[in-house]
Amino acid sequence: MDSNQIADERATFHAELRSAVRKLCERFPDEYWRELDKSGGYPTDFLQAMTAAGYLGALIPTEYGGSGLGITEASIILEEVNRSGGNAGTGHAQMYIMGTLLRHGSQEQKERYLPAIASGALRLQAFGVTEPDAGSDTTRIRTQAVRKGDDYVVNSQKIWTSRVEHSDLMLLLVRTSTPDKSEKQSAGLSILLVDLREAVGNGVTIKPIETMMNHHTAEVFFEDLVVPAQNLIGEEGKGFRYLLDGLNAERILIAAECVGDAHWLIERSVAYANKRVVFGRPIGSNQGVQFPIAQAYAHLRAADLMRFEAARLFDANQPCGGEANMAKMLAADASWEAANVAIQTHGGFGFAREYDIERKFRETRLYQVAPISTNLILSYIGQHMLKMPRSY
Ligand SMILES: Cc1cc2nc3c(=O)[nH]c(=O)nc-3n(C[C@H](O)[C@H](O)[C@H](O)COP(=O)(O)OP(=O)(O)OC[C@H]3O[C@@H](n4cnc5c(N)ncnc54)[C@H](O)[C@@H]3O)c2cc1C
16 A cells, blocks of 8 residues: 555544544533533543443553554544534543553553453543642652552642542552652652542542532542552652653643634634624624634634644654644634634623533633643743743
């Protein structure tokens, strides 16, 4: 097969994948997500359907029971969920958190957990990194894991640990030693796999945080939590590097979700602008209404190119830190712009729950802050790509 044929086959596969995910999402229409948003409910049945279709196991190699796809395909799956009006953030982490285990876990850990994650028998979709005092400065975390015989004993607190109430397992970034003066602050961090089924009530307490969108995030308190030393991922002290290794996948997938949101918001805006008649003509015939939508669309398309470039590099095992960060930032900006434009286009109805615009407006706002804030991406670009001075 020559390279043109390979490209054609790939494009056909992507189109089929998109249409299959779209079909699944049709079973979970606007009302489904609106009701969950209102009740603070979790989309268990939607995520079961996604798992059964093999979508949430997309990145797990086939030898462990997954679909063995690349980040490009995984990102298409999540994009389509948001493009249908849904919220892939409720389950996206089941796709990528296992990457830390896949890349750095022992053979025994991989065999034990990956097939069960692929089948959905085990949910690994919580990663406790952020702490109240450390904030964006991850190297300053205080959660200590002290080795005692065959176990670690963990104390302290995490905040904003999403989906922890809906996970069987979580990855936990802990400090296992204090760096000496010659070492970087990131030395001495490690990653533990915590079995929440045993830990909750036995050293782990979860306190949900109410947020402006339906996000299922929580504070997690650790009081003498015992974690078997065999649950250490990789080597002690290398946790920060393992964490960084997983971030590009997260950034690319979230960029794709933002692209999906922006498409949905623009499609709704166009439909409404064409239909709504005021002063005897569709509001979309006024340039004051049309141009902001056109501008948001152009920004969306540009962000999407960066998302696919980052995904291409990732799948080719090439460095993609800059592209993944830029894709996340540009797509987050595009979706937020599209949300703002959609509210404006819908006038008063933009604020009515039954139109779902205000729900997406709240959902898209998150990505300016989490999982990494725009300022920190800009400083990554300034410092690492443009070689300007460190600002922190
Ligand atoms: C809904 C939600 C879900 C989340 N889920 C998870 C999760 O599952 N797991 C997890 O570990 N974390 C999670 N987070 C945490 C998230 O990653 C952090 O909120 C985010 O990284 C910002 O950290 P912070 O909130 O501590 O803000 P801070 O670090 O306190 O920053 C506050 C503001 O100051 C700015 N700022 C800080 N330092 C600088 C600087 N040097 N230069 C310029 N600007 C700066 C930031 O950009 C930000 O706007 C979640 C957060 C939210 C809101």
